Amino acid sequence: MDRDEELGLIREIIGLAERKSAWLDADVAHSPISRYSSPERYERERAMILRRLPIAAARSDDLTGPRSFRTMRLSGLPILMTRGDDGVARVFLNVCRHRGARLERADNGCKRIFTCPYHGWSWTNDGALRAVPQEKQGFPDLPRAERGLRRLPSAEAHGFIWIVADPDMSDIPDIDAWLGPLAKDFDWLELSEHGTAVTEEFEISANWKVLVEGGLEAYHFRVAHAATIAPYFPDNLSTYRVFGTHIRSVLPRITLPDLTDKPEEDWAIRRDANILYSLMATTQLLVQQDHIVWIRMDPLSEGRTAVRLSTLVPKDGAGTADQREHWERNHEITRVTLMEDFTLGEEIQSGFASRGNPSHLFGRFEGALNRFNLQVEELIAG
Ligand code: FES
Ligand SMILES: [Fe+2]
Incomplete structure (x- = not known):
């Protein structure tokens, strides 16, 4: 983001704080629970969104150098x-x-040739078929070019390896064009200059959208995070903006309104607010003062989601034991806080079966949740 936008956002939050109000949408909205609990609905999301849009699958430096490799499961696919x-x-x-x-x-390693553990066919690391044992006898006239490894569209940008999780798709969109104006924010964050300090994976029994929604409002901070971060954030104060299918939420710290006493040249949004980038569909970046939390969600079914939580830190700040301890401490705070959200998400998910609610209700200061769901609706309608 440029300086004008940064100052504009700070002024907007100060204005909201003076009016003692979060950003308000015009109306309340309803979100039918079938969005989160129906297997058919999930299949449609998978076909129209999860398998079609770019996913930040890994960090570029997960592949450290030439001949490095990594395997993973993502979007139900085994990936190399x-x-x-x-x-x-x-x-x-x-x-x-x-x-x-x-x-x-x-899981990972260094190789140029990959040999199948069953009958020993092998491929080079660019996907070309290299050797087939007893080929002449068993597979005369084998069309070798057609037996290369199936490739997924991918691109590297902003320190991530992005993929489209469908081998039938021929291309991935240009990542900066797809990010739109947020590409400027990602440059500003210097994401390519970050390394991974801590990373962990776990599974949550909740629909992926319930987990996304948990990050889009500050209404819950005072209650749900009373034991963790609530004292550092004003009650229910936030703003958001939609960029195409993506959402940027600004969650000010309690110190932000005091900036009115300081000259504008001393204002810095990262010092006094968290910024959450929620990219359609399952990539979230939570920007904190000195590091960035990357949340990669991998929906497994309508009611289960694998989550990978990584603390990304400036590459020049990851070296000493003190620094590592600092990042590990921060990662732990994030993990505990997000678990408060994810536990609520699991409880919400298990409540769907009770039919206690035909729909959820989004208040006027929860408008980002409605906007997110409307984007999803539009995408699955094609
Ligand atoms: S299945 Fe891989 S070589 Fe036969
Ligand atoms: Fe939360």
Whole structure:
């Protein structure tokens, strides 16, 4: 974001604080619970959103150098990421093209040739078929070019490897064009200059949208986070803006309204507010004072979501034992706080079966949740 936008956002929050109000939408809104609990609805989201839009799948430096590789499961697909001698990151289905065995079993490592553990077919790390044992006898006239590894569209941008989780899609959108005006924010954050200090994965029994919604309002801070972060944030004060299908929420700290006593040249939004970037569909970046939390959600079903939580820190600030301890402490605070949200999410999900509510209600200061759901509706309608 540029300086004018930063100052504009701070002024907006100060204005809201003076009026003792969060940003208010015109009306309350209803969100039918079938959005979160119906398997058919989930299948539609998977086809129209989760398998179509770019996902921040890994950090660029998860593939440390030429010939490094990494495997993972994402969007229900077994994935093999490689970096070639040409430095290019490529993403494939981790599936043998002979009879479908898992090609690479290790989580990560360094290799140029991948050999299937079943009958020994092998591929180079750019996906080309290299060798087939007893080929002449068994597979005369094998169309080798057609037996390369199935590739997923991918791109590297802002320190992430982005993928579209569908091998039938031929291309990934240009990431900066897809981010729109937020690309400028991501430059400002210097995401490429960040490394991963701590990362962990876990599964939550809740619909992915329930988890996204948990990050889009500050109404719950005072109650749900009473034991953790609530003292650092004013009650129910936030603002948001929609950028295409993405949302940027600004969650001011309790110190922000005091900036009125300081000259504008001393204002810095990251010091006095958290910023949450919620990219459609499952990439969230929670920008804190000196680090950025990357939340990667991987929906597994209508009621279950795998979450990967990574604390990204400036590359020049990750070295000493003191620094590592600082990041680990911060990661722990984030984990405990998010678990408060995720536990609520699991309780909400398990309540759907009771039919206690035909729909959820979004207050005027929860408008970002409605906007998010309307975007999802539009996308699944095609
Ligand atoms: S299944 Fe991989 S070589 Fe046969
Ligand atoms: Fe929360």
